[in-house]
Amino acid sequence: MMNRVVLVGRLTKDPDLRYTPNGVPVANFTLAVNRTFTNQQGEREADFIFCVAWRRQAENIANYLKKGSLAGVDGRLQTRSYDDQDGKRVYITEVVADNVQFLEPRSAASQDRGGDFGGSSFDGSGQRSQGSSYGDQRNQGYTRTDEDPFSNDGQPIDISDDDLPF
Template sequence: MLNRVVLVGRLTRDPELRFTPSGVAVANFTLAVNRTFTNQQGEREADFINCIVWRKQAENVANYLKKGSLAGVDGRVQTRSYDNNEGKRVFVTEIVAENVQFLEPKNSQRVNQGVGASNETYGGAPADGYGHSNQGGTPNANGTRSAGYANDPFSQEGSIDISDDDLPF
């Protein structure tokens, strides 16, 4: 049997950290995950997925993530039920995160909040649309950088001359 979930999305609110009576940390948060297609109006919809994380990772999530943070979650789907105060059975489906990745730098600030925005700034450096800073490496005498995305030969306009013999497929 296989029960594995991998999600990448933004937190819809700050994580809620609590502790069990025995002192085990548990954090709850909701992840907004964009769908891969658009609706009839051309807008991209999102799913809002409840996640739960335990122990040290719960404390890290509560300390370092906040509303709007980009996060990756690797875990499993869990369903449970309970009786609420009115005696009615409530069913809950959530993701139990086994690993949470922080996908933005700690000091990131999103300048443009639009969907599909490519004009974003992360920690003062322009980003390449994937959260990578374009300020890699050290400046050369001519003002360019010696390493990093700024010198990526594949990011330039035009085509690259590669023969079919050089391709691995």
């Protein structure tokens, strides 16, 4: 059996961080994910997908992601149900996030939404697995997203035919 979901989209509002009665953090958020095709009016539609994250990852999401943040979510699809106040059964389908990637650099988030986060990833344990901090002088050899590393600087590119994959 396989149950895997991979999404890239923007948060529709700030994440909602709560705690269970046992003190376990849980964050709920919704991703707006564009569809790959356009409608009859030529506009691109989006799906709004509910996501949930637990423990340290939930706290990181609440601290670093805001409304409009671009994020990648890797997780599994889950369906659950509960009885509402009227006694009616309510079914919810959501993505339980195993890994959330923060896909915008810190500088872009600060300019657009006033956030303060980098292109970082936190796995299910809450450990930072990658990232960069623009302006951090310790990060040597990084490429800013607004600079094209393949731009023509006027010099010929020296590549041996043995290095080509075809």
